[in-house]
Amino acid sequence: METVVFYIFAALSVAGALLVITYNNPVSSAVSLVLTLFSTAVLFVLLLAHFVAAIQILVYAGAIMILFLFTVMFLNLHPEALRFDARNMAFKVSIFLVVLLFTGYFAAMGFNKAFPGGGAPSPSPEGFGTVEGVGRLLFTGYLLPFELTSVLILAAIIGVVAIAKRRES
């Protein structure tokens, strides 16, 4: 049962991710990304990390993607301008980078380690993905990154206010 659910939503998340980069229409791309985020949230539920799953949907699918969609709709992009072109320089560079990344990955890990097959999965640690577990990690082991992120967000908020004020005058 769980395996079936896993394969369905793993496939959906990969399909959604592929659709994000293949659609010409930016709104369709954004909605595909929502599908990916939702499917990943289901995978978190299968790991019994309900809190992470709920936050994933609440923050990413529910808030950030709405703002994305909002902006994309305002920009009114023309699908023709976004048409795929294989002669594009950016495309060639990204193909090169992907090849480089995967070669480096396999060279560093070795084939067997890169694709660990079979065997029972290691059990998730106590309190994995629960409110208590995440909270404890955030305020002990990862306190510094957490605070730094807060400072970054604060800086972004101040930047937004500054830009909005300048327009006004």
Added chain:
Amino acid sequence: MVWVELGITLVKIALLFFVVLTLVAYLTLAERRVSAFMQDRLGPNRVGPFGFLQPLADGVKFIFKEDLIPSHVNKPFFIAAPAFALVTALIALAVVPIGKGFETTLFGLLSAPIFVKLQIADLNVGILYVLAIGSLSVYGVVLGGWASNSKYSFLGGLRGAAQMISYELAMGLSIIGVIAWTGSLRLEDIIEAQSKCWFAIPQILGCIVFVAAAFAETNRLPFDMPEAEPEIVAGYHTEYSSMKFAMFFMAEYTHMIVVSCLVVALFFGGWYPLPFGGWFGIDIDKYWFLPPIVFIGKVLAFLFFFIWVRFTLPRFRYDQVMNLGWKVLFPIAVANLIIVSIAILVLQNYGYLKA
């Protein structure tokens, strides 16, 4: 045993669907009758006694109306948007506990009695689940407005997105006080924590913010910016007809039921009948049907409150809506959080609340 539990869950889902959709149908009638009463009219009273068959007639009419899909729309999203709106509203109800539950052997079919909870899914992050699903419901409005490819629909969709995101913040912040007090995100734990005193009394500020934000989240008057008739025709569902329009309509009423359940569970004691004193010694494990009656009664009272407010207050202007959300409700929610945090510390210090 697994199959029995699965069967019971399926029965509960079917029952919830039936009850909620019937309630939605009768809410439309209630809205028209109550508004008529408030405006000294009669309202629809021709179909059946007191107009009780009117929702049925409306349903038949909706189904048999021509289902227009204008040629200029983005067809996949145009069709998906109303479904998305209705589904997200419906599945949010899965974690609402209307009572504790009861033990049964299914009329002697089972050897050992099993405990049936009056709730479909008992999630330990229940309240976050409702908020998460609620935040997804914006897509129905936004995509519906965008896919219609008309100026008024688009304006309605964008207004809906901006408004719902703004008020989601105030709403989320207003319930942190409740969560901090309870120390749990499970709705059942939150209700149990109110056995001595409803949260509406110590957290009156949070309660006010939550109710105001709830009106905005459901796009009900005085916050119905996305579909303000005098300004943008009918907003995001201007281009919709027949059952697709009805689905948007049903989504709005289902959303009302969801937020009413939330207000009752978070601030008005859930299944506890009076603000103080719990059940006065009545054994609710034995009389298990009493809590659902109290809970549903309160929800119905709040649904009436929604209708009452709609026909009492005029619509806000758009900038007033934004100002109210960001400059009034948000600071009040922060103030509520600070007051409640201090209160929790004081109560814990004197041993009235478990640390």
